[in-house]
Every structure is written in C-alpha cells, then in structure tokens.
C-alpha cells in the first residue's frame with residue numbers, strides 16, 4: 416500500500432532546507448514549492464522514552480491543522496507504522512513511510528524520501544540504540560530535532576550521553592543556521608524527586624525544554640485506537656492540560672519554521 420502510493424509523490428531531498436534553497440538533488444520539487452516543508456526528527460538513543468508517542472501525536476496534530484504530515488518510521492519494530500495501520504480511515508490522513516520495510520524491498524534511498532506534494536511537515540520516528548555516526552545520519556538535514564527524556568536517573572544519564580554525541584558528532588549547531596534542538600520532558604509526575612533531578616539536568620544544558628508531558632494513560636488509550644491525544648472523545652482535565660502542552664510545543668515548532676504561509 417505504501418509502495419503503491421509513491422507514484423504521485425514528490426522527492427524531498429535529504430535536507431528540506433536544501434529544498435527550500437533550491438539546492439536539492441535531481442528529481443526534487445522545483446525551488447519555491449517546497450519552501451514550507453519542515454522536517455522534525457524525534458530521537459534519543461534510550462528506548463521507551465516516548466519517541467513514537469511524540470511522533471504520532473505530532474503527526475495527528477498537524478493532520479488536523481491541514482499540514483498533510485508524512486510520518487517516517489525508521490524503527491525495525493515498526494511501532495508507528497502499526498499505529499498508523501490501526502488509524503480509522505475517517506480521521507485526517509497521515510502519510511506513512513516504513514523505511515525499514517522499503518529497504519527490505521530494495522527501494523532506493525531517494526524513493527524512500529518521497530512524500531505527497533501537499534506534505535508540509537515530515538516527522539521522523541527513530542529507533543532506540545542510535546549512537547555516534549548513526550545519530551548524524553538521522554539528523555542530517557533536519558530543521559528541528561526533538562529529544563524526549565524521561566525523569567529517571569538512568570534516563571537522565573543516557574540522555575546526557577546522547578545529547579553529547581548529538582552535539583559533538585552530528586554536525587548539529589546551536590546557532591541561528593543550524594537545526595533547532597528541543598527537549599521534551601516526558602512522563603513527568605509533579606512534585607517528585609525524579610522530576611527535580613530532571614529539571615536540574617535540563618537547566619544545565621543550553622537546550623530549551625519545549626514541552627513537559629505528564630504521565631497519563633490517555634496516551635496509551637489514544638495509541639490503542641490509532642489516534643492522538645487530541646482525538647480522544649473524553650476530554651478529562653488531564654487531557655485538557657496535555658493539549659495545552661501540545662499547543663505550546665506546536666507554537667514553538669511553528670516559530671522555528673520558515674513557513675511563509677500557514678494553512
């Protein structure tokens with residue numbers, strides 16, 4: 416199904432910023448038409464920190480905002496692909512690309528990167544265990560890099576190692592021209608020692624915390640139905656609070672975008 420859809424698609428060069436500047440590889444969309452494509456990579460070498468949860472919820476949010484998002488699943492576990500397969504057909508569409516499945520079918524890199532012409536946001540859900548140059552490979556050409564971190568001492572330590580690798584080896588720069596990097600503090604529980612440790616660690620980095628997501632079963636309920644948290648019918652106070660966090664995350668992402676015309 417994924418392969419069949421490719422014929423109508425447009426190649427996004429490895430860097431969507433290259434596309435914006437018209438320096439993309441042969442076969443990319445003409446300069447100007449891809450100016451508004453933003454590529455967001457969700458990444459952390461630590462497993463289970465919320466990469467798929469953040470990626471899928473972000474894709475859902477953008478689908479409702481009319482950005483026709485594409486969700487690239489780089490994980491051999493294909494969690495976001497399976498989530499997408501369970502998504503009801505009457506909900507706003509998300510274009511899924513299972514990179515591993517395509518590779519196993521011998522699909523070339525440039526074909527893997529094809530997305531529908533209306534796509535305005537590309538979200539990359541990455542696998543656990545990435546280190547060193549593999550990180551560089553995944554963040555190359557990203558406009559935004561989001562790093563979910565959990566509030567446990569093991570996760571904070573792993574997060575610190577990962578961020579060091581990211582900054583030292585990936586070529587990501589924290590100046591005006593590099594990809595923007597933001598931390599997502601995930602599964603936080605207020606007033607806990609773990610949260611205080613996480614906050615201390617995050618303050619020591621010169622990387623902004625762009626969202627604080629609470630630990631709530633609502634994410635699980637939404638995921639089980641192929642949905643995002645903003646699609647849940649029952650809007651508890653906990654869900655409303657999460658939605659405010661997501662709105663402010665998306666505002667930050669939009670600020671970082673050079674999108675000249677929002678839908």
Ligand SMILES: Nc1ncnc2c1ncn2[C@@H]1O[C@H](COP(=O)(O)OP(=O)(O)OP(=O)(O)O)[C@@H](O)[C@H]1O
Nearest residue numbers: 462463464465466467468543602629630631634635
């Ligand atoms: N804020 C949250 N509140 C409650 N549960 C959460 C939250 N974020 C993630 N989870 C749950 O934690 C588990 C791991 O999350 P997720 O699959 O998103 O992590 P991951 O980083 O993609 O994992 P992997 O490294 O295996 O790909 C899932 O069961 C998910 O539903």
Ligand SMILES: [Mg+2]
Nearest residue numbers: 466467490494
């Ligand atoms: Mg995952």
